[in-house]
Amino acid sequence: MERRSGCPINLSLEVFGDRWSLIILRDMIFGGVRHFRELLNGSTEGIASNILASRLKKLVELGLLTRRDDPSHKQKAIYSLTEAAIELVPVMNALGAWGSRWLPVSEELSIRAQVLDEGGDELRERFMAELREEHLGIAAGPPPGGRTVRERLREAYQEKVR
Amino acid sequence: MERRSGCPINLSLEVFGDRWSLIILRDMIFGGVRHFRELLNGSTEGIASNILASRLKKLVELGLLTRRDDPSHKQKAIYSLTEAAIELVPVMNALGAWGSRWLPVSEELSIRAQVLDEGGDELRERFMAELREEHLGIAAGPPPGGRTVRERLREAYQEKVR
DNA sequence: GTAACCACTTGCAAATCGCAATCAGTCTCG
DNA sequence: CGAGACTGATTGCGATTTGCAAGTGGTTAC
Incomplete structure:
Protein backbone atom coordinates (compact mmCIF):
# COMPACT_ATOMS: atom_id res chain seq x y z
CA MET A 1 0.00 0.00 0.00
CA THR A 82 -2.00 -8.12 18.96
CA GLU A 83 -1.23 -5.33 21.41
CA ALA A 84 -1.76 -2.82 18.59
CA ALA A 85 -5.30 -4.11 18.06
CA ILE A 86 -6.05 -4.20 21.79
CA GLU A 87 -5.07 -0.55 21.99
CA LEU A 88 -7.85 0.23 19.54
CA VAL A 89 -10.27 0.00 22.47
CA PRO A 90 -10.15 3.80 23.03
CA VAL A 91 -10.73 4.35 19.31
CA MET A 92 -13.70 1.98 19.36
CA ASN A 93 -14.95 3.77 22.45
CA ALA A 94 -14.71 7.22 20.86
CA LEU A 95 -16.32 6.01 17.67
CA GLY A 96 -19.09 4.19 19.52
CA ALA A 97 -19.82 7.15 21.78
CA TRP A 98 -19.98 9.49 18.82
CA GLY A 99 -22.22 7.15 16.84
CA SER A 100 -24.55 6.69 19.81
CA ARG A 101 -24.95 10.42 20.09
CA TRP A 102 -25.33 11.37 16.44
CA LEU A 103 -26.55 8.43 14.44
CA PRO A 104 -29.82 6.45 14.43
CA VAL A 105 -28.49 3.59 16.54
CA SER A 106 -30.69 0.87 17.95
CA GLU A 107 -30.99 1.12 21.70
CA GLU A 108 -29.95 -2.44 22.45
CA LEU A 109 -26.79 -2.24 20.39
CA SER A 110 -25.66 1.11 21.74
CA ILE A 111 -25.99 0.27 25.42
CA ARG A 112 -22.60 -1.43 25.34
CA ALA A 113 -20.94 1.66 23.90
CA GLN A 114 -22.58 3.72 26.63
CA VAL A 115 -21.51 1.41 29.44
CA LEU A 116 -17.95 1.35 28.15
CA ASP A 117 -17.88 5.11 27.79
CA GLU A 118 -19.34 5.78 31.23
CA GLY A 119 -16.93 3.31 32.81
CA GLY A 120 -14.10 5.74 32.07
CA ASP A 121 -10.43 4.98 31.66
CA GLU A 122 -10.52 2.48 34.49
CA LEU A 123 -13.07 0.20 32.84
CA ARG A 124 -11.31 0.45 29.47
CA GLU A 125 -7.96 -0.41 31.04
CA ARG A 126 -9.50 -3.40 32.75
CA PHE A 127 -11.06 -4.50 29.46
CA MET A 128 -7.74 -4.20 27.69
CA ALA A 129 -6.04 -6.21 30.43
CA GLU A 130 -8.62 -8.97 29.93
CA LEU A 131 -8.01 -8.92 26.18
CA ARG A 132 -4.27 -9.23 26.83
CA GLU A 133 -4.95 -12.27 28.97
CA GLU A 134 -7.23 -13.81 26.36
CA HIS A 135 -5.07 -13.12 23.32
CA LEU A 136 -1.51 -12.65 24.52
CA GLY A 137 -1.48 -14.89 27.60
CA ILE A 138 -0.65 -12.06 29.98
CA ALA A 139 -2.33 -12.65 33.31
CA ALA A 140 -4.91 -10.02 34.21
CA GLY A 141 -5.87 -11.28 37.66
CA PRO A 142 -9.41 -12.11 38.75
CA PRO A 143 -12.13 -9.76 37.56
CA PRO A 144 -13.32 -7.31 40.23
CA GLY A 145 -16.84 -8.23 41.22
CA GLY A 146 -16.46 -11.67 39.68
CA ARG A 147 -17.52 -10.62 36.19
CA THR A 148 -15.33 -9.75 33.25
CA VAL A 149 -15.92 -6.53 31.37
CA ARG A 150 -17.22 -8.46 28.38
CA GLU A 151 -19.71 -10.26 30.63
CA ARG A 152 -20.81 -6.95 32.07
CA LEU A 153 -21.32 -5.51 28.60
CA ARG A 154 -23.29 -8.55 27.56
CA GLU A 155 -25.45 -8.37 30.65
CA ALA A 156 -26.25 -4.73 29.97
CA TYR A 157 -27.28 -5.76 26.47
CA GLN A 158 -29.44 -8.67 27.66
CA GLU A 159 -31.16 -6.44 30.17
CA LYS A 160 -31.96 -3.94 27.45
CA VAL A 161 -33.41 -6.61 25.17
CA ARG A 162 -35.92 -7.75 27.75
CA MET B 1 -27.32 4.66 2.02
CA THR B 82 -21.78 21.40 12.76
CA GLU B 83 -21.80 20.40 16.42
CA ALA B 84 -21.74 16.75 15.32
CA ALA B 85 -18.51 17.34 13.42
CA ILE B 86 -16.95 19.33 16.26
CA GLU B 87 -17.63 16.42 18.57
CA LEU B 88 -15.42 14.29 16.36
CA VAL B 89 -12.43 15.87 18.11
CA PRO B 90 -12.17 12.97 20.59
CA VAL B 91 -12.39 10.49 17.72
CA MET B 92 -9.63 12.34 15.86
CA ASN B 93 -7.64 12.38 19.06
CA ALA B 94 -7.99 8.64 19.63
CA LEU B 95 -7.22 7.86 16.01
CA GLY B 96 -4.22 10.20 15.96
CA ALA B 97 -2.83 8.86 19.20
CA TRP B 98 -3.17 5.29 17.99
CA GLY B 99 -1.58 6.08 14.64
CA SER B 100 1.31 7.90 16.31
CA ARG B 101 1.99 4.86 18.43
CA TRP B 102 1.63 2.09 15.86
CA LEU B 103 2.19 3.45 12.37
CA PRO B 104 5.23 4.91 10.61
CA VAL B 105 4.22 8.54 11.10
CA SER B 106 6.49 11.45 10.33
CA GLU B 107 7.64 13.19 13.47
CA GLU B 108 6.55 16.69 12.42
CA LEU B 109 3.03 15.63 11.54
CA SER B 110 2.46 13.57 14.66
CA ILE B 111 3.55 16.22 17.16
CA ARG B 112 0.10 17.83 16.95
CA ALA B 113 -1.61 14.56 17.77
CA GLN B 114 0.73 14.16 20.74
CA VAL B 115 0.16 17.67 22.06
CA LEU B 116 -3.59 17.26 21.75
CA ASP B 117 -3.50 13.90 23.47
CA GLU B 118 -1.28 15.07 26.30
CA GLY B 119 -3.43 18.14 26.83
CA GLY B 120 -6.18 15.87 28.12
CA ASP B 121 -9.91 16.54 28.22
CA GLU B 122 -9.34 20.15 29.20
CA LEU B 123 -7.40 21.04 26.05
CA ARG B 124 -9.83 19.15 23.83
CA GLU B 125 -12.81 20.93 25.40
CA ARG B 126 -11.11 24.26 24.87
CA PHE B 127 -10.40 23.34 21.25
CA MET B 128 -14.03 22.35 20.70
CA ALA B 129 -15.20 25.63 22.25
CA GLU B 130 -12.99 27.53 19.82
CA LEU B 131 -14.40 25.53 16.91
CA ARG B 132 -17.92 26.37 18.11
CA GLU B 133 -16.99 30.03 18.09
CA GLU B 134 -15.46 29.80 14.64
CA HIS B 135 -18.18 27.74 12.99
CA LEU B 136 -21.34 28.21 15.03
CA GLY B 137 -20.86 31.73 16.35
CA ILE B 138 -20.94 30.67 19.98
CA ALA B 139 -18.58 32.82 22.03
CA ALA B 140 -15.71 30.91 23.59
CA GLY B 141 -14.09 33.73 25.53
CA PRO B 142 -10.46 34.79 25.19
CA PRO B 143 -7.91 32.01 24.84
CA PRO B 144 -6.03 31.26 28.07
CA GLY B 145 -2.43 32.35 27.62
CA GLY B 146 -3.38 34.48 24.64
CA ARG B 147 -3.05 31.68 22.08
CA THR B 148 -5.76 29.52 20.63
CA VAL B 149 -5.39 25.76 20.66
CA ARG B 150 -4.91 25.73 16.91
CA GLU B 151 -2.11 28.28 17.24
CA ARG B 152 -0.50 26.18 19.93
CA LEU B 153 -0.69 23.09 17.75
CA ARG B 154 0.80 24.97 14.83
CA GLU B 155 3.62 26.34 16.98
CA ALA B 156 4.46 22.85 18.18
CA TYR B 157 4.62 21.80 14.53
CA GLN B 158 6.80 24.75 13.49
CA GLU B 159 9.19 24.09 16.33
CA LYS B 160 9.52 20.48 15.24
CA VAL B 161 10.23 21.43 11.64
CA ARG B 162 13.17 23.61 12.58
C1' DG C 1 -19.45 -43.82 4.51
C1' DT C 2 -21.49 -39.80 4.27
C1' DA C 3 -22.92 -35.51 5.61
C1' DA C 4 -21.69 -31.50 7.76
C1' DC C 5 -18.07 -28.35 8.51
C1' DC C 6 -13.43 -25.88 7.71
C1' DA C 7 -10.86 -21.78 5.76
C1' DC C 8 -10.65 -19.91 1.70
C1' DT C 9 -10.80 -19.15 -3.72
C1' DT C 10 -12.91 -18.15 -8.10
C1' DG C 11 -15.93 -15.88 -11.49
C1' DC C 12 -18.43 -12.11 -12.59
C1' DA C 13 -21.34 -7.97 -12.62
C1' DA C 14 -21.79 -3.61 -10.39
C1' DA C 15 -20.19 0.15 -7.95
C1' DT C 16 -16.58 3.14 -6.72
C1' DC C 17 -12.13 5.40 -7.37
C1' DG C 18 -8.60 8.38 -9.24
C1' DC C 19 -6.99 11.12 -12.86
C1' DA C 20 -7.34 14.62 -16.39
C1' DA C 21 -9.91 17.63 -18.85
C1' DT C 22 -13.60 20.66 -18.88
C1' DC C 23 -17.51 23.76 -17.41
C1' DA C 24 -19.92 28.30 -16.81
C1' DG C 25 -19.99 32.10 -14.01
C1' DT C 26 -17.08 35.75 -11.37
C1' DC C 27 -13.47 38.60 -10.13
C1' DT C 28 -9.01 41.31 -10.93
C1' DC C 29 -6.18 44.13 -13.34
C1' DG C 30 -4.67 46.94 -17.10
C1' DC D 1 -13.74 46.60 -22.15
C1' DG D 2 -11.12 42.39 -22.51
C1' DA D 3 -7.68 38.80 -21.06
C1' DG D 4 -6.70 35.72 -17.73
C1' DA D 5 -7.04 33.72 -13.37
C1' DC D 6 -10.18 31.74 -9.99
C1' DT D 7 -14.69 29.79 -8.25
C1' DG D 8 -17.09 25.19 -7.03
C1' DA D 9 -17.99 21.82 -9.30
C1' DT D 10 -19.01 18.00 -13.55
C1' DT D 11 -17.79 14.63 -17.18
C1' DG D 12 -15.46 10.77 -19.39
C1' DC D 13 -12.93 6.86 -18.77
C1' DG D 14 -9.96 3.12 -17.37
C1' DA D 15 -8.57 0.73 -13.13
C1' DT D 16 -9.62 -1.00 -8.84
C1' DT D 17 -12.71 -2.66 -5.28
C1' DT D 18 -16.99 -4.56 -3.86
C1' DG D 19 -20.69 -7.91 -3.15
C1' DC D 20 -22.82 -12.10 -4.24
C1' DA D 21 -22.93 -17.00 -5.46
C1' DA D 22 -20.80 -20.98 -6.20
C1' DG D 23 -17.02 -24.01 -5.72
C1' DT D 24 -12.34 -26.03 -3.69
C1' DG D 25 -9.77 -29.54 -1.24
C1' DG D 26 -9.62 -31.23 2.82
C1' DT D 27 -11.31 -32.68 8.03
C1' DT D 28 -14.32 -34.28 11.41
C1' DA D 29 -18.51 -36.24 13.76
C1' DC D 30 -21.79 -39.79 13.65
Whole structure:
Protein backbone atom coordinates (compact mmCIF):
# COMPACT_ATOMS: atom_id res chain seq x y z
CA MET A 1 0.00 0.00 0.00
CA GLU A 2 1.31 3.42 -0.91
CA ARG A 3 1.51 6.03 1.83
CA ARG A 4 -0.17 9.28 0.98
CA SER A 5 1.39 11.17 3.90
CA GLY A 6 2.96 10.64 7.31
CA CYS A 7 0.02 12.18 9.15
CA PRO A 8 -1.18 9.82 11.89
CA ILE A 9 -4.85 10.32 11.04
CA ASN A 10 -4.17 9.66 7.38
CA LEU A 11 -2.15 6.55 8.12
CA SER A 12 -4.85 5.27 10.48
CA LEU A 13 -7.33 5.83 7.70
CA GLU A 14 -5.21 3.86 5.28
CA VAL A 15 -5.51 0.98 7.72
CA PHE A 16 -9.16 1.33 8.74
CA GLY A 17 -10.59 3.48 5.99
CA ASP A 18 -12.92 0.83 4.68
CA ARG A 19 -16.24 -0.60 5.65
CA TRP A 20 -15.05 -3.89 7.12
CA SER A 21 -11.71 -3.85 8.93
CA LEU A 22 -13.03 -2.26 12.11
CA ILE A 23 -16.17 -4.43 12.02
CA ILE A 24 -13.98 -7.51 12.15
CA LEU A 25 -11.92 -6.09 15.01
CA ARG A 26 -15.10 -5.04 16.80
CA ASP A 27 -16.42 -8.60 16.69
CA MET A 28 -13.13 -9.95 17.96
CA ILE A 29 -12.77 -7.37 20.74
CA PHE A 30 -16.36 -7.19 21.95
CA GLY A 31 -17.67 -10.54 20.78
CA GLY A 32 -14.69 -12.68 21.73
CA VAL A 33 -14.77 -14.25 18.28
CA ARG A 34 -11.65 -16.08 17.07
CA HIS A 35 -12.55 -18.13 13.96
CA PHE A 36 -13.27 -17.42 10.31
CA ARG A 37 -16.70 -19.04 10.45
CA GLU A 38 -17.77 -17.11 13.52
CA LEU A 39 -16.78 -13.84 11.91
CA LEU A 40 -18.57 -14.83 8.72
CA ASN A 41 -21.87 -15.77 10.33
CA GLY A 42 -21.74 -13.91 13.61
CA SER A 43 -22.12 -10.31 12.66
CA THR A 44 -25.46 -8.88 11.66
CA GLU A 45 -23.77 -6.89 8.89
CA GLY A 46 -23.13 -9.99 6.77
CA ILE A 47 -19.60 -9.79 5.41
CA ALA A 48 -18.82 -11.79 2.26
CA SER A 49 -16.30 -14.59 2.63
CA ASN A 50 -13.84 -13.23 0.07
CA ILE A 51 -13.82 -9.81 1.73
CA LEU A 52 -13.34 -11.43 5.13
CA ALA A 53 -10.44 -13.52 3.85
CA SER A 54 -8.70 -10.54 2.26
CA ARG A 55 -9.22 -8.34 5.34
CA LEU A 56 -7.92 -11.00 7.73
CA LYS A 57 -4.86 -11.36 5.54
CA LYS A 58 -4.34 -7.60 5.49
CA LEU A 59 -4.78 -7.29 9.25
CA VAL A 60 -2.24 -10.07 9.84
CA GLU A 61 0.22 -8.37 7.48
CA LEU A 62 -0.28 -5.06 9.26
CA GLY A 63 0.43 -6.65 12.61
CA LEU A 64 -3.03 -6.23 14.11
CA LEU A 65 -3.81 -9.93 14.19
CA THR A 66 -1.86 -13.14 14.41
CA ARG A 67 -2.99 -16.42 12.97
CA ARG A 68 -2.20 -19.90 14.23
CA ASP A 69 -3.58 -23.39 13.73
CA ASP A 70 -6.18 -24.72 16.07
CA PRO A 71 -4.72 -27.88 17.69
CA SER A 72 -8.21 -29.37 18.01
CA HIS A 73 -8.96 -29.25 14.29
CA LYS A 74 -6.38 -29.35 11.53
CA GLN A 75 -8.44 -27.18 9.22
CA LYS A 76 -9.22 -24.55 11.80
CA ALA A 77 -7.36 -21.31 12.34
CA ILE A 78 -7.37 -19.15 15.46
CA TYR A 79 -6.94 -15.43 15.11
CA SER A 80 -5.57 -13.42 18.00
CA LEU A 81 -5.43 -9.70 18.63
CA THR A 82 -2.00 -8.12 18.96
CA GLU A 83 -1.23 -5.33 21.41
CA ALA A 84 -1.76 -2.82 18.59
CA ALA A 85 -5.30 -4.11 18.06
CA ILE A 86 -6.05 -4.20 21.79
CA GLU A 87 -5.07 -0.55 21.99
CA LEU A 88 -7.85 0.23 19.54
CA VAL A 89 -10.27 0.00 22.47
CA PRO A 90 -10.15 3.80 23.03
CA VAL A 91 -10.73 4.35 19.31
CA MET A 92 -13.70 1.98 19.36
CA ASN A 93 -14.95 3.77 22.45
CA ALA A 94 -14.71 7.22 20.86
CA LEU A 95 -16.32 6.01 17.67
CA GLY A 96 -19.09 4.19 19.52
CA ALA A 97 -19.82 7.15 21.78
CA TRP A 98 -19.98 9.49 18.82
CA GLY A 99 -22.22 7.15 16.84
CA SER A 100 -24.55 6.69 19.81
CA ARG A 101 -24.95 10.42 20.09
CA TRP A 102 -25.33 11.37 16.44
CA LEU A 103 -26.55 8.43 14.44
CA PRO A 104 -29.82 6.45 14.43
CA VAL A 105 -28.49 3.59 16.54
CA SER A 106 -30.69 0.87 17.95
CA GLU A 107 -30.99 1.12 21.70
CA GLU A 108 -29.95 -2.44 22.45
CA LEU A 109 -26.79 -2.24 20.39
CA SER A 110 -25.66 1.11 21.74
CA ILE A 111 -25.99 0.27 25.42
CA ARG A 112 -22.60 -1.43 25.34
CA ALA A 113 -20.94 1.66 23.90
CA GLN A 114 -22.58 3.72 26.63
CA VAL A 115 -21.51 1.41 29.44
CA LEU A 116 -17.95 1.35 28.15
CA ASP A 117 -17.88 5.11 27.79
CA GLU A 118 -19.34 5.78 31.23
CA GLY A 119 -16.93 3.31 32.81
CA GLY A 120 -14.10 5.74 32.07
CA ASP A 121 -10.43 4.98 31.66
CA GLU A 122 -10.52 2.48 34.49
CA LEU A 123 -13.07 0.20 32.84
CA ARG A 124 -11.31 0.45 29.47
CA GLU A 125 -7.96 -0.41 31.04
CA ARG A 126 -9.50 -3.40 32.75
CA PHE A 127 -11.06 -4.50 29.46
CA MET A 128 -7.74 -4.20 27.69
CA ALA A 129 -6.04 -6.21 30.43
CA GLU A 130 -8.62 -8.97 29.93
CA LEU A 131 -8.01 -8.92 26.18
CA ARG A 132 -4.27 -9.23 26.83
CA GLU A 133 -4.95 -12.27 28.97
CA GLU A 134 -7.23 -13.81 26.36
CA HIS A 135 -5.07 -13.12 23.32
CA LEU A 136 -1.51 -12.65 24.52
CA GLY A 137 -1.48 -14.89 27.60
CA ILE A 138 -0.65 -12.06 29.98
CA ALA A 139 -2.33 -12.65 33.31
CA ALA A 140 -4.91 -10.02 34.21
CA GLY A 141 -5.87 -11.28 37.66
CA PRO A 142 -9.41 -12.11 38.75
CA PRO A 143 -12.13 -9.76 37.56
CA PRO A 144 -13.32 -7.31 40.23
CA GLY A 145 -16.84 -8.23 41.22
CA GLY A 146 -16.46 -11.67 39.68
CA ARG A 147 -17.52 -10.62 36.19
CA THR A 148 -15.33 -9.75 33.25
CA VAL A 149 -15.92 -6.53 31.37
CA ARG A 150 -17.22 -8.46 28.38
CA GLU A 151 -19.71 -10.26 30.63
CA ARG A 152 -20.81 -6.95 32.07
CA LEU A 153 -21.32 -5.51 28.60
CA ARG A 154 -23.29 -8.55 27.56
CA GLU A 155 -25.45 -8.37 30.65
CA ALA A 156 -26.25 -4.73 29.97
CA TYR A 157 -27.28 -5.76 26.47
CA GLN A 158 -29.44 -8.67 27.66
CA GLU A 159 -31.16 -6.44 30.17
CA LYS A 160 -31.96 -3.94 27.45
CA VAL A 161 -33.41 -6.61 25.17
CA ARG A 162 -35.92 -7.75 27.75
CA MET B 1 -27.32 4.66 2.02
CA GLU B 2 -28.57 1.36 3.35
CA ARG B 3 -28.07 0.62 7.02
CA ARG B 4 -26.43 -2.68 7.70
CA SER B 5 -27.17 -2.64 11.42
CA GLY B 6 -27.97 -0.29 14.27
CA CYS B 7 -24.60 -0.80 15.95
CA PRO B 8 -22.98 2.55 16.67
CA ILE B 9 -19.57 1.45 15.42
CA ASN B 10 -21.09 0.12 12.24
CA LEU B 11 -23.08 3.28 11.63
CA SER B 12 -20.02 5.42 12.29
CA LEU B 13 -18.18 3.31 9.74
CA GLU B 14 -20.91 3.84 7.20
CA VAL B 15 -20.25 7.55 7.61
CA PHE B 16 -16.46 7.54 7.82
CA GLY B 17 -15.56 4.17 6.35
CA ASP B 18 -13.73 5.57 3.36
CA ARG B 19 -10.36 7.10 2.69
CA TRP B 20 -11.41 10.73 2.42
CA SER B 21 -14.27 11.86 4.65
CA LEU B 22 -12.17 12.11 7.80
CA ILE B 23 -9.28 13.71 5.90
CA ILE B 24 -11.60 16.53 4.85
CA LEU B 25 -12.88 16.96 8.40
CA ARG B 26 -9.32 16.82 9.71
CA ASP B 27 -8.29 19.70 7.44
CA MET B 28 -11.31 21.73 8.50
CA ILE B 29 -10.86 21.03 12.22
CA PHE B 30 -7.08 21.31 12.50
CA GLY B 31 -6.31 23.44 9.49
CA GLY B 32 -9.15 25.93 9.79
CA VAL B 33 -9.94 25.41 6.12
CA ARG B 34 -13.36 26.52 4.85
CA HIS B 35 -13.31 26.57 1.02
CA PHE B 36 -13.37 23.99 -1.74
CA ARG B 37 -10.09 25.19 -3.27
CA GLU B 38 -8.25 25.15 0.04
CA LEU B 39 -9.35 21.58 0.67
CA LEU B 40 -8.39 20.60 -2.86
CA ASN B 41 -4.88 22.05 -2.79
CA GLY B 42 -4.15 22.21 0.93
CA SER B 43 -3.75 18.62 1.97
CA THR B 44 -0.64 16.67 1.18
CA GLU B 45 -2.76 13.64 0.33
CA GLY B 46 -4.06 15.17 -2.90
CA ILE B 47 -7.77 14.50 -3.16
CA ALA B 48 -9.36 14.61 -6.61
CA SER B 49 -11.92 17.32 -7.21
CA ASN B 50 -14.78 14.97 -8.05
CA ILE B 51 -14.20 12.96 -4.87
CA LEU B 52 -14.01 16.15 -2.83
CA ALA B 53 -17.26 17.42 -4.33
CA SER B 54 -19.10 14.17 -3.68
CA ARG B 55 -17.77 13.92 -0.12
CA LEU B 56 -18.69 17.49 0.73
CA LYS B 57 -22.17 16.84 -0.57
CA LYS B 58 -22.45 13.67 1.49
CA LEU B 59 -21.16 15.37 4.64
CA VAL B 60 -23.69 18.19 4.21
CA GLU B 61 -26.49 15.65 3.72
CA LEU B 62 -25.40 13.76 6.82
CA GLY B 63 -25.45 16.94 8.88
CA LEU B 64 -21.72 17.16 9.55
CA LEU B 65 -21.19 20.28 7.48
CA THR B 66 -23.27 23.23 6.40
CA ARG B 67 -22.71 25.19 3.22
CA ARG B 68 -23.44 28.83 2.61
CA ASP B 69 -22.48 31.41 0.01
CA ASP B 70 -19.53 33.65 0.60
CA PRO B 71 -20.81 37.24 0.49
CA SER B 72 -17.46 38.43 -0.89
CA HIS B 73 -17.64 36.28 -4.00
CA LYS B 74 -20.79 34.96 -5.61
CA GLN B 75 -19.10 31.79 -6.79
CA LYS B 76 -17.53 31.00 -3.44
CA ALA B 77 -18.97 28.68 -0.83
CA ILE B 78 -18.10 28.55 2.84
CA TYR B 79 -18.32 25.24 4.63
CA SER B 80 -18.88 25.16 8.38
CA LEU B 81 -18.64 22.36 10.89
CA THR B 82 -21.78 21.40 12.76
CA GLU B 83 -21.80 20.40 16.42
CA ALA B 84 -21.74 16.75 15.32
CA ALA B 85 -18.51 17.34 13.42
CA ILE B 86 -16.95 19.33 16.26
CA GLU B 87 -17.63 16.42 18.57
CA LEU B 88 -15.42 14.29 16.36
CA VAL B 89 -12.43 15.87 18.11
CA PRO B 90 -12.17 12.97 20.59
CA VAL B 91 -12.39 10.49 17.72
CA MET B 92 -9.63 12.34 15.86
CA ASN B 93 -7.64 12.38 19.06
CA ALA B 94 -7.99 8.64 19.63
CA LEU B 95 -7.22 7.86 16.01
CA GLY B 96 -4.22 10.20 15.96
CA ALA B 97 -2.83 8.86 19.20
CA TRP B 98 -3.17 5.29 17.99
CA GLY B 99 -1.58 6.08 14.64
CA SER B 100 1.31 7.90 16.31
CA ARG B 101 1.99 4.86 18.43
CA TRP B 102 1.63 2.09 15.86
CA LEU B 103 2.19 3.45 12.37
CA PRO B 104 5.23 4.91 10.61
CA VAL B 105 4.22 8.54 11.10
CA SER B 106 6.49 11.45 10.33
CA GLU B 107 7.64 13.19 13.47
CA GLU B 108 6.55 16.69 12.42
CA LEU B 109 3.03 15.63 11.54
CA SER B 110 2.46 13.57 14.66
CA ILE B 111 3.55 16.22 17.16
CA ARG B 112 0.10 17.83 16.95
CA ALA B 113 -1.61 14.56 17.77
CA GLN B 114 0.73 14.16 20.74
CA VAL B 115 0.16 17.67 22.06
CA LEU B 116 -3.59 17.26 21.75
CA ASP B 117 -3.50 13.90 23.47
CA GLU B 118 -1.28 15.07 26.30
CA GLY B 119 -3.43 18.14 26.83
CA GLY B 120 -6.18 15.87 28.12
CA ASP B 121 -9.91 16.54 28.22
CA GLU B 122 -9.34 20.15 29.20
CA LEU B 123 -7.40 21.04 26.05
CA ARG B 124 -9.83 19.15 23.83
CA GLU B 125 -12.81 20.93 25.40
CA ARG B 126 -11.11 24.26 24.87
CA PHE B 127 -10.40 23.34 21.25
CA MET B 128 -14.03 22.35 20.70
CA ALA B 129 -15.20 25.63 22.25
CA GLU B 130 -12.99 27.53 19.82
CA LEU B 131 -14.40 25.53 16.91
CA ARG B 132 -17.92 26.37 18.11
CA GLU B 133 -16.99 30.03 18.09
CA GLU B 134 -15.46 29.80 14.64
CA HIS B 135 -18.18 27.74 12.99
CA LEU B 136 -21.34 28.21 15.03
CA GLY B 137 -20.86 31.73 16.35
CA ILE B 138 -20.94 30.67 19.98
CA ALA B 139 -18.58 32.82 22.03
CA ALA B 140 -15.71 30.91 23.59
CA GLY B 141 -14.09 33.73 25.53
CA PRO B 142 -10.46 34.79 25.19
CA PRO B 143 -7.91 32.01 24.84
CA PRO B 144 -6.03 31.26 28.07
CA GLY B 145 -2.43 32.35 27.62
CA GLY B 146 -3.38 34.48 24.64
CA ARG B 147 -3.05 31.68 22.08
CA THR B 148 -5.76 29.52 20.63
CA VAL B 149 -5.39 25.76 20.66
CA ARG B 150 -4.91 25.73 16.91
CA GLU B 151 -2.11 28.28 17.24
CA ARG B 152 -0.50 26.18 19.93
CA LEU B 153 -0.69 23.09 17.75
CA ARG B 154 0.80 24.97 14.83
CA GLU B 155 3.62 26.34 16.98
CA ALA B 156 4.46 22.85 18.18
CA TYR B 157 4.62 21.80 14.53
CA GLN B 158 6.80 24.75 13.49
CA GLU B 159 9.19 24.09 16.33
CA LYS B 160 9.52 20.48 15.24
CA VAL B 161 10.23 21.43 11.64
CA ARG B 162 13.17 23.61 12.58
C1' DG C 1 -19.45 -43.82 4.51
C1' DT C 2 -21.49 -39.80 4.27
C1' DA C 3 -22.92 -35.51 5.61
C1' DA C 4 -21.69 -31.50 7.76
C1' DC C 5 -18.07 -28.35 8.51
C1' DC C 6 -13.43 -25.88 7.71
C1' DA C 7 -10.86 -21.78 5.76
C1' DC C 8 -10.65 -19.91 1.70
C1' DT C 9 -10.80 -19.15 -3.72
C1' DT C 10 -12.91 -18.15 -8.10
C1' DG C 11 -15.93 -15.88 -11.49
C1' DC C 12 -18.43 -12.11 -12.59
C1' DA C 13 -21.34 -7.97 -12.62
C1' DA C 14 -21.79 -3.61 -10.39
C1' DA C 15 -20.19 0.15 -7.95
C1' DT C 16 -16.58 3.14 -6.72
C1' DC C 17 -12.13 5.40 -7.37
C1' DG C 18 -8.60 8.38 -9.24
C1' DC C 19 -6.99 11.12 -12.86
C1' DA C 20 -7.34 14.62 -16.39
C1' DA C 21 -9.91 17.63 -18.85
C1' DT C 22 -13.60 20.66 -18.88
C1' DC C 23 -17.51 23.76 -17.41
C1' DA C 24 -19.92 28.30 -16.81
C1' DG C 25 -19.99 32.10 -14.01
C1' DT C 26 -17.08 35.75 -11.37
C1' DC C 27 -13.47 38.60 -10.13
C1' DT C 28 -9.01 41.31 -10.93
C1' DC C 29 -6.18 44.13 -13.34
C1' DG C 30 -4.67 46.94 -17.10
C1' DC D 1 -13.74 46.60 -22.15
C1' DG D 2 -11.12 42.39 -22.51
C1' DA D 3 -7.68 38.80 -21.06
C1' DG D 4 -6.70 35.72 -17.73
C1' DA D 5 -7.04 33.72 -13.37
C1' DC D 6 -10.18 31.74 -9.99
C1' DT D 7 -14.69 29.79 -8.25
C1' DG D 8 -17.09 25.19 -7.03
C1' DA D 9 -17.99 21.82 -9.30
C1' DT D 10 -19.01 18.00 -13.55
C1' DT D 11 -17.79 14.63 -17.18
C1' DG D 12 -15.46 10.77 -19.39
C1' DC D 13 -12.93 6.86 -18.77
C1' DG D 14 -9.96 3.12 -17.37
C1' DA D 15 -8.57 0.73 -13.13
C1' DT D 16 -9.62 -1.00 -8.84
C1' DT D 17 -12.71 -2.66 -5.28
C1' DT D 18 -16.99 -4.56 -3.86
C1' DG D 19 -20.69 -7.91 -3.15
C1' DC D 20 -22.82 -12.10 -4.24
C1' DA D 21 -22.93 -17.00 -5.46
C1' DA D 22 -20.80 -20.98 -6.20
C1' DG D 23 -17.02 -24.01 -5.72
C1' DT D 24 -12.34 -26.03 -3.69
C1' DG D 25 -9.77 -29.54 -1.24
C1' DG D 26 -9.62 -31.23 2.82
C1' DT D 27 -11.31 -32.68 8.03
C1' DT D 28 -14.32 -34.28 11.41
C1' DA D 29 -18.51 -36.24 13.76
C1' DC D 30 -21.79 -39.79 13.65
